[in-house]
Amino acid sequence: xxxxxxxSGGLEWRVxxxxxxxxxxxxxxxxxxxxxxxxxxxxxxxxxRKVRRFFSKAWDVGVDDPRKVMHCLKVGVALTxxxxxxYMRPLYQGVGGNAMWAVLTVVVVFEYTVGATLCKSLNRxxxxxxxxxxxxxxxxxxxxxxxxxxxxxxxxxxxLLASAATFSRFIPVVKARFDYGAMIFILTFSLVSVSxxxxxxxxxxxxxxxxxxxxxxxxxxxxxxxxxxxxxxxxLHRLVARNMExxxxxxxxxxxxxxxxxxxxxxxxxxxxxxLKEYKCVLNSKATEEAxxxxxxxxxxxxxxxxxxxxxxxxxxxxxxRNCAYCIEALNGCINSEIQAPEYIKKHLSGVCMGLSxxxxxxxxxxxxITKTMRKSSTxxxxxxxxxxxxxxxxxxxxxxxxxxxxxxxxxxxxxxxxKMDAIVAHTTIPLIEVVPLVTAASLLIEITTRxxxxxxxxxxxxxxxxxxx
Amino acid sequence: xxxxxxxSGGLEWRVxxxxxxxxxxxxxxxxxxxxxxxxxxxxxxxxxRKVRRFFSKAWDVGVDDPRKVMHCLKVGVALTxxxxxxYMRPLYQGVGGNAMWAVLTVVVVFEYTVGATLCKSLNRxxxxxxxxxxxxxxxxxxxxxxxxxxxxxxxxxxxLLASAATFSRFIPVVKARFDYGAMIFILTFSLVSVSxxxxxxxxxxxxxxxxxxxxxxxxxxxxxxxxxxxxxxxxLHRLVARNMExxxxxxxxxxxxxxxxxxxxxxxxxxxxxxLKEYKCVLNSKATEEAxxxxxxxxxxxxxxxxxxxxxxxxxxxxxxRNCAYCIEALNGCINSEIQAPEYIKKHLSGVCMGLSxxxxxxxxxxxxITKTMRKSSTxxxxxxxxxxxxxxxxxxxxxxxxxxxxxxxxxxxxxxxxKMDAIVAHTTIPLIEVVPLVTAASLLIEITTRxxxxxxxxxxxxxxxxxxx
Numbered sequence: 003x004x005x006x007x008x009x010s011g012g013l014e015w016r017v018x019x020x021x022x023x024x025x026x027x028x029x030x031x032x033x034x035x036x037x038x039x040x041x042x043x044x045x046x047x048x049x050x051r052k053v054r055r056f057f058s059k060a061w062d063v064g065v066d067d068p069r070k071v072m073h074c075l076k077v078g079v080a081l082t083x084x085x086x087x088x089y090m091r092p093l094y095q096g097v098g099g100n101a102m103w104a105v106l107t108v109v110v111v112f113e114y115t116v117g118a119t120l121c122k123s124l125n126r127x128x129x130x131x132x133x134x135x136x137x138x139x140x141x142x143x144x145x146x147x148x149x150x151x152x153x154x155x156x157x158x159x160x161x162l163l164a165s166a167a168t169f170s171r172f173i174p175v176v177k178a179r180f181d182y183g184a185m186i187f188i189l190t191f192s193l194v195s196v197s198x199x200x201x202x203x204x205x206x207x208x209x210x211x212x213x214x215x216x217x218x219x220x221x222x223x224x225x226x227x228x229x230x231x232x233x234x235x236x237x238l239h240r241l242v243a244r245n246m247e248x249x250x251x252x253x254x255x256x257x258x259x260x261x262x263x264x265x266x267x268x269x270x271x272x273x274x275x276x277x278l279k280e281y282k283c284v285l286n287s288k289a290t291e292e293a294x295x296x297x298x299x300x301x302x303x304x305x306x307x308x309x310x311x312x313x314x315x316x317x318x319x320x321x322x323x324r325n326c327a328y329c330i331e332a333l334n335g336c337i338n339s340e341i342q343a344p345e346y347i348k349k350h351l352s353g354v355c356m357g358l359s360x361x362x363x364x365x366x367x368x369x370x371x372i373t374k375t376m377r378k379s380s381t382x383x384x385x386x387x388x389x390x391x392x393x394x395x396x397x398x399x400x401x402x403x404x405x406x407x408x409x410x411x412x413x414x415x416x417x418x419x420x421x422k423m424d425a426i427v428a429h430t431t432i433p434l435i436e437v438v439p440l441v442t443a444a445s446l447l448i449e450i451t452t453r454x455x456x457x458x459x460x461x462x463x464x465x466x467x468x469x470x471x472x
Numbered sequence: 473x474x475x476x477x478x479x480s481g482g483l484e485w486r487v488x489x490x491x492x493x494x495x496x497x498x499x500x501x502x503x504x505x506x507x508x509x510x511x512x513x514x515x516x517x518x519x520x521r522k523v524r525r526f527f528s529k530a531w532d533v534g535v536d537d538p539r540k541v542m543h544c545l546k547v548g549v550a551l552t553x554x555x556x557x558x559y560m561r562p563l564y565q566g567v568g569g570n571a572m573w574a575v576l577t578v579v580v581v582f583e584y585t586v587g588a589t590l591c592k593s594l595n596r597x598x599x600x601x602x603x604x605x606x607x608x609x610x611x612x613x614x615x616x617x618x619x620x621x622x623x624x625x626x627x628x629x630x631x632l633l634a635s636a637a638t639f640s641r642f643i644p645v646v647k648a649r650f651d652y653g654a655m656i657f658i659l660t661f662s663l664v665s666v667s668x669x670x671x672x673x674x675x676x677x678x679x680x681x682x683x684x685x686x687x688x689x690x691x692x693x694x695x696x697x698x699x700x701x702x703x704x705x706x707x708l709h710r711l712v713a714r715n716m717e718x719x720x721x722x723x724x725x726x727x728x729x730x731x732x733x734x735x736x737x738x739x740x741x742x743x744x745x746x747x748l749k750e751y752k753c754v755l756n757s758k759a760t761e762e763a764x765x766x767x768x769x770x771x772x773x774x775x776x777x778x779x780x781x782x783x784x785x786x787x788x789x790x791x792x793x794r795n796c797a798y799c800i801e802a803l804n805g806c807i808n809s810e811i812q813a814p815e816y817i818k819k820h821l822s823g824v825c826m827g828l829s830x831x832x833x834x835x836x837x838x839x840x841x842i843t844k845t846m847r848k849s850s851t852x853x854x855x856x857x858x859x860x861x862x863x864x865x866x867x868x869x870x871x872x873x874x875x876x877x878x879x880x881x882x883x884x885x886x887x888x889x890x891x892k893m894d895a896i897v898a899h900t901t902i903p904l905i906e907v908v909p910l911v912t913a914a915s916l917l918i919e920i921t922t923r924x925x926x927x928x929x930x931x932x933x934x935x936x937x938x939x940x941x942x
Contacts, residue, residue, distance in 0.1 A: 056643070056645070059643055059644075059645070060639070060640070060643050063639075063642050063643055063644075064639070070639065070642045071639065073638065074634075074635040074636070074638040074639040075635055077634055077635060077638040077658075078630075078631040078632070078634045078635035078638075079631070081630055081631065081634045081658075081662055082627050082630060082631045085626075085627060085630060085662065085666045088666045088667065089623050089627075101666075102663055102667065105659075105662050105663055105666060106659060106663065109634075109655065109658050109659040109662060110655070110659070153559050156555075157552050157555060157559075160548075160551055160552060160555060161548040161549070161551065161552045162548070164544075164547055164548045164551045164579075165544040165545055165547060165548035166544070168543065168544040168547045168548075169530070169533075169534070169540065169541065169544040170530070172533050172540045173526070173529055173530050173533055174529075174533075175526070175529070185579065185580070188547075188551075188579050189575075189576060189579040189580070192551055192555065192575050192579060193572055193575055193576065196555045196558045196571075196575060197558065197572065285755075285794075285798070286756075286758045286759075288756045288759075289756075289758075289759040324755075325801075328755070328798045328801040328802060329801075329802050329805060331798040331799075331802070332798060332799050332801075332802030332803075332916065332919065333802075335799060335919050335922075335923070336915065336916075336919060339918075339919060339922070397905060400905050400908060401905045435867060435870050435871045438870060438911055438914070438915050439915065441908055441911045441912065441915070442911065442912045442915035442916065444908070445806065445908050445909065445911070445912035446802065446806075446912065448809075449802070449805050449806060449809060452805075452809070453805070
């Protein structure tokens, strides 16, 4: 990588030179020649740099998740195997020369996760079957209505059914689960009913299309389930657990960052910064979670997940996690705000606040552990109690805050000659505006614990629904 | 709808009777007969109810956005027109009997927005062209390498290229813009190079596939751009403006809700509740915005949007809007928290807080208006200044809060015999724990204004990039 950068840096320098700012004064002819040279070579180099950057990105993608590379090889294998239908004469003739549909199905249906592949295969097969049957029926009606009306009947039926099926794709229930099936329905119906006008053996066409699609679909399923299967359910399960861990890290990190002394702040800056921002990807996890949950429910039992695993409940858990994340976002905003509480007040609360945040992240980590291992924890109730205790401590500290400041700066109840001074102190000892960010942070921390309690309920419910072991 | 419910309620009652709990004692035979009857009729009715519910949902979808109905009719029209290639002999023979690909293209490529249709059409055409050319080339190489090696060369090339193209779909840049193109590349390459083993006129096959795809694609584009076009860019533009309005409503609504007297709370409960929750759909708008922005950049100039409209910047503006929304979420949490400030303290801040929130929502609404009308506003700077003034007012009110409470409950600096009492008052006059929710709300309001200022910068930048008129 270092080498890489050095090279591209060098290129940049050279290209910049081509822009017309050479440090030496050259003779005009050589300058013109050089310019022309660089006008040609420059873009080539710039393109090469882009290509190199593209490949380095691609390399990163592969290194980050080797399963993606595996998936590509799986697609290659499935395609190679299904193309045997072309290379072996008996197979080719067996499907009446329509092997093309099998290849097409593999390309279109093979998805990253088993659930997505299953969803698409079943949708494709069902859509094709229904549309094929309907098209054959409509074709029979059309052929009975005479040569003149046949195209009219066919075209009207295509228009009506295509419009209706397209509309059904807007309905949320259909969109979530049968979107692809509806598209294939339109496709097959149009193809079969319109082809019927030219093709004689319409029934054969429909049947061959169905059988080749079944071959292609089952090939995809076999490859995707037998060779290093990637389960959407497992991914969802891990995502939810990891999101809880991320929240725990962010929460702990940001509170520690806020309360630690300015000297400590320099060390591990980068590491903390990374941890602090982990919650950010939780904020936008809804779409991913919904897609995974949608695919997961098509998947058969695998690993520790039974067929009726409550995938839907993961969405609720995810929403609860995001609820916490929103609050952590606001907490971060208040931590980074310009107005900061004076150190001496901060010190007063730092212990309880850090205690609460670490207790909260203990609970979050324990929830993540419960989810990950799918085992009920005997200690979670104690942790939650500890967290509630820490909330109480923080509230007590908040209650005692003004008095303490009062006494530390000016002990009350002394000689009467200090009366006037006392009045001034009462005026200055409670600089509410100074404690505002601190109080806000404390209050948001308490709000976060409330939301974590909501998350505990959701995880409990998940444990009940999915029969987590004790 | 009322009628509907009555009917279904009746059915439920009757079905429940079938479960075996009739209020009257019947003679056994008739009971058995009735049970059998209901075992048959019950599921039918329940199915009918489901179907009815499905259709009522579908009806709602259509009523909410009539453009969706229009889109369905457009798909029907495009399919009917393209099927002319089957019905008219010269057209059918013109594409060598491969009219199927044109129908297929229409079904697969026709999307809701013009941008999405364009993106898919261009991807499909480019992917097909590149893959077709490459496949013809590979086929020539294979045919030169002897009959024995031909299938091996073909299969290896399919394996390698399919794997590589599948992998490219994981790279973010490709995934965002050329995902469909990569899939079509694999598809066409496999089809053409594998078919080459059986089909003699490979070049004709590739060329026919390309020309039919071009016919289908241009048909889709014509219909989608000429008949009531639905522009992704316009949708994105509206979405961003509407999101700002939603924030304004929610912010204003929730602060008013918090500060208004408990007596007023009862009226307009439902209306306010709806307004309060409007910000919720802003929280998860990222995926929609990204998809729309991605499609919008494929679209030609339309309406008030030039070809180089800064669609990418809408994503930044959207992120800024969501930033505000996260804070409003936290504000709502704190408003609904169990600990509430006592009324007399609330009253003290209610004026300034409501002033600030209404000023903030004025700014938000003005930003929405600027975006919507695409005209720079001369008053936005004043509104922002007013908002900053309101922040200052709130901060001043916070500063004066403890003193005021102090003086209102107990005037300081009186007879020395009240000394002890004074000490107690100093203990009780600043019940910090009681003002915590109020201070938090105020602090979050200030944080929201900071974020709104960030949004003002983004909208300014948008106005500059998109040359909004003054």
